[in-house]
Amino acid sequence: MSYIEVNHITKSFKVAKKKSGLKESFKSFFKRDYKIVEAVKDISFSIEKGEIVGYIGPNGAGKSTTIKILSGILTPDSGKCKVGKHTPWQDRKEYVKKIGVVFGQRSQLWWDIPAEDTFDLLKDIYDIPEERYLKTKEELVEKLNLKDIINVPVRQLSLGQRMRCEIAASLLHEPEILFLDEPTIGLDAISKQLVRDFIKRINKEKKTTIILTTHDMSDIDALAKRIILIGKGQVLYDGSLQKLKNNYANKKYISVNTKDAINIRTKGVLKKEKTKYGYSFIIDSKQLNISEFLNIISKKVQIEDVEIDNENLDNMIVNLYEDLKI
Amino acid sequence: MKVYLKQMGLHLKSLLEYKASFITSFFSQIIVFFSYYFIILALFTKFDNIKGFTLYEVLLCFAVIQFGFAFNESFARGLDHFDELIIKGDFDRILLKPKNILLQVCSYEADYTKVSRLLQSLIVLVIALINLNISWTIPKIITLLLMLLSAIAVFFSIFLLAASYCFITVQGLEVRNVFTAGGKHMAQYPIGVFKKGFVYFFTFVIPYAFVNYYPLLYFLGRTNNPLCMLSPLLVFVYLIPCFIIFYKGTKRYASVGS
Numbered sequence: 001m002s003y004i005e006v007n008h009i010t011k012s013f014k015v016a017k018k019k020s021g022l023k024e025s026f027k028s029f030f031k032r033d034y035k036i037v038e039a040v041k042d043i044s045f046s047i048e049k050g051e052i053v054g055y056i057g058p059n060g061a062g063k064s065t066t067i068k069i070l071s072g073i074l075t076p077d078s079g080k081c082k083v084g085k086h087t088p089w090q091d092r093k094e095y096v097k098k099i100g101v102v103f104g105q106r107s108q109l110w111w112d113i114p115a116e117d118t119f120d121l122l123k124d125i126y127d128i129p130e131e132r133y134l135k136t137k138e139e140l141v142e143k144l145n146l147k148d149i150i151n152v153p154v155r156q157l158s159l160g161q162r163m164r165c166e167i168a169a170s171l172l173h174e175p176e177i178l179f180l181d182e183p184t185i186g187l188d189a190i191s192k193q194l195v196r197d198f199i200k201r202i203n204k205e206k207k208t209t210i211i212l213t214t215h216d217m218s219d220i221d222a223l224a225k226r227i228i229l230i231g232k233g234q235v236l237y238d239g240s241l242q243k244l245k246n247n248y249a250n251k252k253y254i255s256v257n258t259k260d261a262i263n264i265r266t267k268g269v270l271k272k273e274k275t276k277y278g279y280s281f282i283i284d285s286k287q288l289n290i291s292e293f294l295n296i297i298s299k300k301v302q303i304e305d306v307e308i309d310n311e312n313l314d315n316m317i318v319n320l321y322e323d324l325k326i
Numbered sequence: 327m328k329v330y331l332k333q334m335g336l337h338l339k340s341l342l343e344y345k346a347s348f349i350t351s352f353f354s355q356i357i358v359f360f361s362y363y364f365i366i367l368a369l370f371t372k373f374d375n376i377k378g379f380t381l382y383e384v385l386l387c388f389a390v391i392q393f394g395f396a397f398n399e400s401f402a403r404g405l406d407h408f409d410e411l412i413i414k415g416d417f418d419r420i421l422l423k424p425k426n427i428l429l430q431v432c433s434y435e436a437d438y439t440k441v442s443r444l445l446q447s448l449i450v451l452v453i454a455l456i457n458l459n460i461s462w463t464i465p466k467i468i469t470l471l472l473m474l475l476s477a478i479a480v481f482f483s484i485f486l487l488a489a490s491y492c493f494i495t496v497q498g499l500e501v502r503n504v505f506t507a508g509g510k511h512m513a514q515y516p517i518g519v520f521k522k523g524f525v526y527f528f529t530f531v532i533p534y535a536f537v538n539y540y541p542l543l544y545f546l547g548r549t550n551n552p553l554c555m556l557s558p559l560l561v562f563v564y565l566i567p568c569f570i571i572f573y574k575g576t577k578r579y580a581s582v583g584s
Binding site: 068071072073074075089092093094096097099101106108110111112113117118120121124125126127153 | 329425
């Protein structure tokens, strides 16, 4: 029995059909057509304690619905879900003590007052004993480097600073599970790095189970070994990131610096382009491996420099979405 | 409850970040309030009484209703603005906290400028009482206290109903203002001065009459029926179904979503 068990969860919403135009709006004022949208259908997966799982999928795939079900905000139409010994949408008060949720686009900090006041409030909300609270707070302040920003009204903080406070706020009660909904959205490179390192660290030190949704593939790359890909409300892939990469990362980007002209018509070369210093190629490494390719061209021309790049994760995901037609 | 008080304290702290704005709106509330007050005064320069109620009797009624409304606006502002909570998705946040939902909602927002109305309504109440020559007895004191408390309760229950309505749809919320703001303006006068239809509506659908009419009659010595004295208690009974409806609404929210 895994720590988080999700079994055949289905959830549909009744959505009012909206047509454009004033006349239609007027009509819909009196009579509305509804259509049923299945946000998630028959989703199942299980997550072990202490795992970091990347939960990805295009917009509208059902990511937030799943997160809302897992965090107990929504009740599914059918299906079972167990987290530890709790069913999230039952015994709400007990369950939510064990989880922390960070919405990247929605703040839980009080806007006009320092973050520390919000922390104090959370201490009472979660009934954290004084000693434990001080200890946890100190730890978080140190690890997230909050010392200088915790006493400043939140509205004066930068986005990165705010996100760090936000993460601290959701960890004060030392939850067993942390839901991160796009935690790095809009952050600069340094803040992103800081947030990622911190997430890794608490996962390691406190064995916090982390479920991460994001559109930033570098987040996933840096954090999650396992991903669950969801599209149109269904699980399309559940497995290691590495395996996915092996399947989809067969495109290699090779740029060759040379003064000579290259003529190559081997199978497996997908694209050839003349650049300022030479050529850039895209090859399919399944049909033509890299050493073979280099062999062929090095016989013909004088190579000054070669650079080989893997397919980046973003493109991979785009290809994946296309292949799966989502 | 501790969290509620703390949240209200933080609202005050946030507010003090903008001192000038707070002071101006605090005093603008006085102007708004006194415009209501002057309307009643103006009315009584033309007429000696409205269906047998004198100026100070009407002012008493006015003060009680304003008190109840201002109390809710000050201390349950979040409930009054519940539609925003739903639209912005902040209600989700509340569901993620291991504390009572309703108290969290109430303290989600606070409007301390409305406290000025609360004070003013008490001032008007005192003015009215001084000029009324009440022969004070213990039952009359109880009646007055019950009137004040039930005024709070009646608006709270209407806020609750309006909030519950948000679980069904966040559109067409103006309807609720008919009952809150509109109802408030009606109830500033003893309900008995209105036409029968209104009286029934504001007795049986929304129990304003139990706040400001039947107990008022007893308080002014127009009737000795002890039922009139105790009638504000009915408003507290009225609260129960309102709580249940709100609670059902939160359950529905969980199964329907945003």
